[in-house]
Amino acid sequence: MDARISICHLEMPSGKEISIPAKTAFYQFEYVTIECFSGWAINSSYDKVQCSGSSTWSYPLPGCVQVSSPSDIHSLSPTFGQVSGGTLVTAVGLIPNTGVEVYVNSSDGVMSPVEHNIKPQKLSFKMPNQTKEGEVQLIIKLSENVTAKYDFVYGKDPIMDHTVQSATLVSGGFDMVFYISNINSSRNYALFAGNTDQQYNCSVGLLNILSCDFTYTGTDLHYFKNHLVYVYFAAYNVLLCFYVDFEADYKYITVSPVLLYSDGVLMKNFQNISITVYADPKIKVYQ
Structure with missing residues (x-):
């Protein structure tokens, strides 16, 4: 079994980035947030990434770009999202604090205003839903004399094909894993389990695999007898469950x-879909 710990290394593209926390190496599951010096802006719609199990970042590391015009958009992303809407689009540059207007001009010629938020050097808004796939035009009016236009493409909604893994231990360590078609139509996935508002983070991996970390915080476990044993093959990222010929006592929920x-x-x-949570295994020694 490969027990090596995944480490992601942080390299600043322009040298104008600030990492939070301030270090250059991150272990698996750790997050880093990128901020920019004054006069510079993030060149991405996100500023936070996670170190994954393959020693790579969950998304390409964002960098910082210099902005100079009094009213100017340096970059806008993403320009592709699901037809159900909700895609968070971020424009970076020198954005005026007031007077900005955002519109979506659909393929049938209907121009609809879009609510937006403005922070220093950043304009963000969520794309509305559409009735069909295809290209629309984003119109961002920064001032009376400055208007920016971008093409945005609506694609198919993500669809869950099947569950790869839906069991874990009380102490955690096993993600919920799903196979998702059209997985790149969304940048942000979130899992909610049980009748609570607790959210569990998810990250997109290779081959349309979505992994969501889950740790059970309750105490209501049920007793049963089974012969279940877990074996993990790190080379293929596959969890196999099989039965053996001895009895073991488990508790689950x-x-x-x-x-x-x-x-x-x-x-x-x-x-x-449900999650089966097993009590942590115990080793019994027989003399």
């Missing part, structure tokens, strides 16, 4: 409902 959101929108076909 089934957590439901489990809800998965893409860009803040509940995935329509995500239903009848």
Whole structure:
């Protein structure tokens, strides 16, 4: 079994970035937030990434770009999202604090205003839902004399094909894993389990795999007898469960409902899913 610890190294693209926390190496599951010096702006719609199990970042590391015009957008991303809407679009540059207007001009010629938020050097808004896939135009009016236009493409909504893993231990360590079609139509996935408001973070991996960390915080476990043993093959990122010929006592609980959101929108076909949480195993020694 490969027990090596994944480490992601932080390299600043322009030298004008500030990392929080301030270090250059991060272990698996750790997050880093990127901020910029004054007069510079993030060149991405996100500023926080996570170190994954393959020693790579969950998304490409954002960098900082210099902005100079009194009213100017240096970059806008993403320009692709799910047709159900909710995609968080961020424009960076020197954005006026007031007077900014954002519109979506759909393919049928209907121009709709979009609510937006303005922070220093950053304009953000969520794309509205559309009735069909295709290209629309974003119109951002910064002032009477400055208007920026961008193309945005609506794609198919993410769809869960099947569950790869839906069991974990009380102490955690096993992610909920799903196979998602059209996974790149969303940048943000969130898992909610049980009748609580607790959110569990998810990260997109290779081959349309979505992993969501989950740790059970309750105490209501049920007793049962089974022959279940877990074996993890790190080379293939596959968890196999099989039965052996000895009895072991386990306690478990089934957590439901489990809800998965893409860009803040509940995935329509995500239903009848539950998580089985097992008590941590104990080793019995017989003389």
